[in-house]
Amino acid sequence: MQARASLEAWVAGRGLPRYRAEQLLRRLWVSPVGSWAEATDLPASLRTELDSTQSLPHLHADVVQQSADGTRKYLWRLADGEAIESVLIPSGARRTLCISSQAGCALRCVFCATGRMGYRRNLTPFEIAGQVREIVLRTPEDKPTNVVFMGMGEPLLNWGSVDVALSILNSPEGLGIGARHITVSTVGILPGMAELARRPEQFRLAISLHAPTAAQRLGIMPIEKKYDLEAVLRAAEAFRKRVTFEYVMIAGVNDADADADRLAKLARRLGALVNILPLHPGGAPDLTPTDVGGIRRFADRLRNQGVEATVRRSRGLDINAACGQLRVEVEKKRASGTATKARDALLSGGLEPGRDGVD
Ligand code: SAH
Numbered sequence: 001m002q003a004r005a006s007l008e009a010w011v012a013g014r015g016l017p018r019y020r021a022e023q024l025l026r027r028l029w030v031s032p033v034g035s036w037a038e039a040t041d042l043p044a045s046l047r048t049e050l051d052s053t054q055s056l057p058h059l060h061a062d063v064v065q066q067s068a069d070g071t072r073k074y075l076w077r078l079a080d081g082e083a084i085e086s087v088l089i090p091s092g093a094r095r096t097l098c099i100s101s102q103a104g105c106a107l108r109c110v111f112c113a114t115g116r117m118g119y120r121r122n123l124t125p126f127e128i129a130g131q132v133r134e135i136v137l138r139t140p141e142d143k144p145t146n147v148v149f150m151g152m153g154e155p156l157l158n159w160g161s162v163d164v165a166l167s168i169l170n171s172p173e174g175l176g177i178g179a180r181h182i183t184v185s186t187v188g189i190l191p192g193m194a195e196l197a198r199r200p201e202q203f204r205l206a207i208s209l210h211a212p213t214a215a216q217r218l219g220i221m222p223i224e225k226k227y228d229l230e231a232v233l234r235a236a237e238a239f240r241k242r243v244t245f246e247y248v249m250i251a252g253v254n255d256a257d258a259d260a261d262r263l264a265k266l267a268r269r270l271g272a273l274v275n276i277l278p279l280h281p282g283g284a285p286d287l288t289p290t291d292v293g294g295i296r297r298f299a300d301r302l303r304n305q306g307v308e309a310t311v312r313r314s315r316g317l318d319i320n321a322a323c324g325q326l327r328v329e330v331e332k333k334r335a336s337g338t339a340t341k342a343r344d345a346l347l348s349g350g351l352e353p354g355r356d357g358v359d
Contacts, residue, residue: 003028003126010054016046024050029129029174034058034137059084059130061138076134078103078127082120085151086131088142097144099131101162102153107187109208110220111248111284114152123153125164132175146181148206155184156192163195170201179203185246187223188232197239206244206275207236211254212262220253236270243270248277249290249298260298264305274302274309 004025011021027039036042036050059076062083066072072088082103089096105112106119131151136143147169149155155162162184168174169182179201186192187208196205211217211229218224236243245267249255267274276299279289290298295311302309 007054020046025173028056029133029168030172030176032133032137057126057130059127059134061134074131074135076131078123084123084127084131084153086135087151088135088144094146095142095144096146096148097132097135098148098150099128100151100153101128101149101155101158101165105153106157107154108222109187109210111210111250111279111287113283122158123161125161125168128161128165129168129175132169132177136175143175144177146183147177148183148185150183150185150206154187154189156186156189156196159192159195162192163199166199166201166203170203183244187221188227188235189223190227190231190235193232193235193239202241204244205236205239205241206246207232207272208248209245209263209266210248212259212266216254216259220250233266233270236272242273244273244275245270246275246277248279249295250279250284251288251290251294253287255290255294255298257301260301261305264302264307267302267307268305272307274299274307276309276311278312 004021007024007028008018008021011018011024023042024039027033027036033039033056035056036047036054039047042050057079059078061074062077063075064072070090074086074088076084076086078084084100084103086100087098089098100123102119102122104117104120105114108115108118132144132147149162166182166184169177170179180203183204183206184196185206185208193205196203208221209217209229209232210220214224214229217229245263247254247263263274266272276295278292278295279287281287281289299309299311
């Protein structure tokens with residue numbers, strides 16, 4: 001944890017007692033403050049000195065969209081101007097936060113909006129875990145109970161940062177979210193899967209399968225050329241924890257009865273749960289989502305073959321809550337007008353303006 005090292009060094013450099021470092025770290029994650037001035041458990045002189053030398057970094061909320069179904073989407077502006085997204089999805093007592101691990105993405109899956117913008121850069125551990133921190137800072141009662149790496153980017157192509165971010169999310173000295181409530185979603189990056197498998201915690205793994213044969217997968221996911229379906233399945237077997245297959249339903253591409261039968265075989269082989277995702281149309285203007293009846297039939301066909309299948313309810317359809325779509329939308333509008341115009345356009349779409357970080 002870079003922040004830990006830097007705070008510990010700062011505390012030591014000033015000859016302050018070591019418990020001070022622990023006290024400061026608590027204010028980063030456990031009971032976070034937006035600025036040291038708010039950390040009233042610290043002496044005033046120390047707060048002033050910290051604010052002028054060790055100011056707390058922030059992700060600035062550029063746009064916050066609230067969907068009619070309660071889903072909330074954040075577009076965060078990073079220090080270098082890059083933008084990333086998080087989506088908070090409340091469901092009963094559960095609040096799942098979908099976070100980003102990279103700005104953009106290199107994988108170019110044909111149905112994904114982030115893929116179309118290409119790769120920009122890896123996020124730092126702070127920028128990954130900071131997506132949760134900012135939400136807790138704004139509204140502590142919104143603290144996510146679950147975190148999924150299903151926002152922008154491929155987490156296992158940024159293992160160095162994701163490894164550290166997982167510790168911050170899970171540790172009692174960090175955000176304290178149970179490992180079983182944290183899911184890493186991947187297209188199947190083999191070295192990253194091996195690294196994740198080495199971690200002793202029970203983090204969950206979801207694999208974006210999306211097709212039951214290598215040939216079909218190749219048509220929608222270029223990564224198939226590098227890490228083919230069979231190799232990904234073997235790596236998932238070696239994971240030795242129950243995995244989830246994600247399967248986005250695209251009409252005429254992967255939604256035939258024969259596809260369900262092949263998928264059922266693969267799922268049974270691994271004891272995997274299948275999570276069926278309705279295709280979010282915003283990510284793929286040239287593709288047609290399978291209709292509701294078709295999705296139901298597909299799911300039933302899996303279940304009839306002994307496979308546990310869930311259908312993800314499409315959330316936040318009115319706010320483009322699929323991967324990468326908000327950034328694409330904001331940038332399209334900015335390109336065709338001024339930033340103010342873009343914000344006006346977004347506002348007229350029922351959005352809230354973003355509130356800047358509290359520093
Ligand atoms: N790169 C990782 C995580 C990010 S995407 C991965 O691929 O798993 C999270 C999930 O959303 C993936 O399963 C991805 O395939 C899916 N997804 C992307 N675009 C989508 C769209 N337009 N509609 C439905 N699901 C989509």
